[in-house]
Amino acid sequence: DAxxxxxxxxxxxxxxxxxxxxxxxxxxxxxxxxxxQDPGLGLRLIYYSFDVKDINKxxxxxxxxxxxxxxxxFSLSLESAIPNQTALYFCAxxxxxxxxxxxxxxxEGSRLTVL
Amino acid sequence: AxxxxxxxxxxxxxEGTPVLLRCNYSSSYSPSLFWYVQHPNKGLQxxxxxxxxxTLVKGINGFEAEFKKSETSFHLTKPSAHMSDAAEYFCVxxxxxxxxxxxxxxxxxxxxxxx
Numbered sequence: 001d002a003x004x005x006x007x008x009x010x011x012x013x014x015x016x017x018x019x020x021x022x023x024x025x026x027x028x029x030x031x032x033x034x035x036x037q038d039p040g041l042g043l044r045l046i047y048y049s050f051d052v053k054d055i056n057k058x059x060x061x062x063x064x065x066x067x068x069x070x071x072x073x074f075s076l077s078l079e080s081a082i083p084n085q086t087a088l089y090f091c092a093x094x095x096x097x098x099x100x101x102x103x104x105x106x107x108e109g110s111r112l113t114v115l
Numbered sequence: 116a117x118x119x120x121x122x123x124x125x126x127x128x129x130e131g132t133p134v135l136l137r138c139n140y141s142s143s144y145s146p147s148l149f150w151y152v153q154h155p156n157k158g159l160q161x162x163x164x165x166x167x168x169x170t171l172v173k174g175i176n177g178f179e180a181e182f183k184k185s186e187t188s189f190h191l192t193k194p195s196a197h198m199s200d201a202a203e204y205f206c207v208x209x210x211x212x213x214x215x216x217x218x219x220x221x222x223x224x225x226x227x228x229x230x
Contacts, residue, residue: 004158040222041222042205042207042219042220042222042223048216058216092158092159101166102149102209102218103149103161103164104218106158106160107158108158
């Protein structure tokens, strides 16, 4: 089994629908991150969390919310999806050392299409 | 402020020939630099990192990169390409010790290996 698991892997939805992407990890890391990848662009940080009670906005948090249900679980929600949120979404984790050195462990991605 | 430019969106080489993926960076701080690799339908994986130690950094699968401060470059090389190297490669910059939430990703270089 993968260390960082994302569900669903693929999702097609309609404009205005609420969508939740889930991430769970077995690495025992405190820190978790949600990134968005668009074709021809690098990854951009949406939200990150240092622990269950510490949630922080990233570069592009507008239109998104997150929930850290437990150390191992970090969910990303789109309250009312719009077409320009069509993208590939990645969850990532790091330990304390990895946070300083930039070493992240990524899930396999969730491809979201908003029609 | 920091930025990273990957000079080629696509690179095509023949199997067994050298690989060169180019990356230039800009940073107001002493940077940390990374290369991540993304194989098809997989998450990103750290290939190698520079964090102010040796300027020639060796990574996994025979890849290496050289930090050249005078040229603000961090190019990725491999002496002999293998079919399994076909993937997307991302150059990433961060200020040293700056944290994973401060990573700036390049737009990626798609490496194609011709048989």
